[in-house]
Amino acid sequence: MKVGVVTFPGSLDDVDAQRAVRLGGNEAVALWHGDADLKGVDAVVLPGGFSYGDYLRCGAISRFAPVMDKVVEAAKGGMPVLGICNGFQILCESHLLPGALIRNDHRKFVCRDQLLRVENNRTPWTSAYAEGQEIRIVLKNGEGGFVADAETLARIEGEGQVVARYLEVNPNGSLNDIAGVTNERGNVVGLMPHPEHAVEELTGCGLDGLGFFSSLVERTFA
Numbered sequence: 132m133k134v135g136v137v138t139f140p141g142s143l144d145d146v147d148a149q150r151a152v153r154l155g156g157n158e159a160v161a162l163w164h165g166d167a168d169l170k171g172v173d174a175v176v177l178p179g180g181f182s183y184g185d186y187l188r189c190g191a192i193s194r195f196a197p198v199m200d201k202v203v204e205a206a207k208g209g210m211p212v213l214g215i216c217n218g219f220q221i222l223c224e225s226h227l228l229p230g231a232l233i234r235n236d237h238r239k240f241v242c243r244d245q246l247l248r249v250e251n252n253r254t255p256w257t258s259a260y261a262e263g264q265e266i267r268i269v270l271k272n273g274e275g276g277f278v279a280d281a282e283t284l285a286r287i288e289g290e291g292q293v294v295a296r297y298l299e300v301n302p303n304g305s306l307n308d309i310a311g312v313t314n315e316r317g318n319v320v321g322l323m324p325h326p327e328h329a330v331e332e333l334t335g336c337g338l339d340g341l342g343f344f345s346s347l348v349e350r351t352f353a
């Protein structure tokens with residue numbers, strides 16, 4: 132599949148995401164925040180980083196980037212979209228995902244190897260994992276606390292929209308230990324930790340993140 136990776140001013144992990152896309156067996160296509168079209172890609176990754184310097188709130192300005200009009204339109208049409216960390220924040224700001232991400236409860240930037248449980252493997256980004264599989268990937272952010280109102284939280288729990296949950300410690304105060312969620316349709320996924328940094332042995336971070344990028348080729352979704 133052709134997977135577009137969007138670079139915003141201040142993106143940090145766009146090149147790592149492109150590499151992970153290729154290691155997962157897909158073609159990576161570089162997209163720029165000012166692009167007016169998606170260059171014929173089949174899926175989109177919004178990478179991690181500090182887009183627009185995190186001004187106002189993380190992701191609050193990126194949401195208005197020209198390319199996001201097309202990403203929102205394509206996501207509503209069913210295109211697989213993965214937002215990693217800052218990308219997750221942008222997806223929440225764009226209302227493609229429920230809830231919001233706020234400052235870590237301890238008010239500090241956190242960087243750690245984080246154990247997660249994959250709760251939902253029925254998305255185009257997680258089908259390579261077994262339901263309940265435990266994976267360890269790096270977490271690094273300042274605004275990673277997932278929050279939602281009580282009704283929304285009950286709905287996403289009830290509908291199985293929690294994609295991954297923190298194990299061992301809750302590193303940021305996220306409600307219900309939520310590390311990642313999907314939309315109702317299941318094509319849009321946001322994840323706070325970074326699977327693109329755990330895709331090859333060379334970095335010493337293991338391979339637990341590769342499934343997010345190989346899932347696309349391992350199954351076909353309607």
Ligand SMILES: NC(=O)CC[C@H](N)C(=O)O
Nearest residue numbers: 179180216217272273274
């Ligand atoms: N690693 C990231 O993508 C960081 C996201 C955002 N800048 C934050 O600190 O929360």
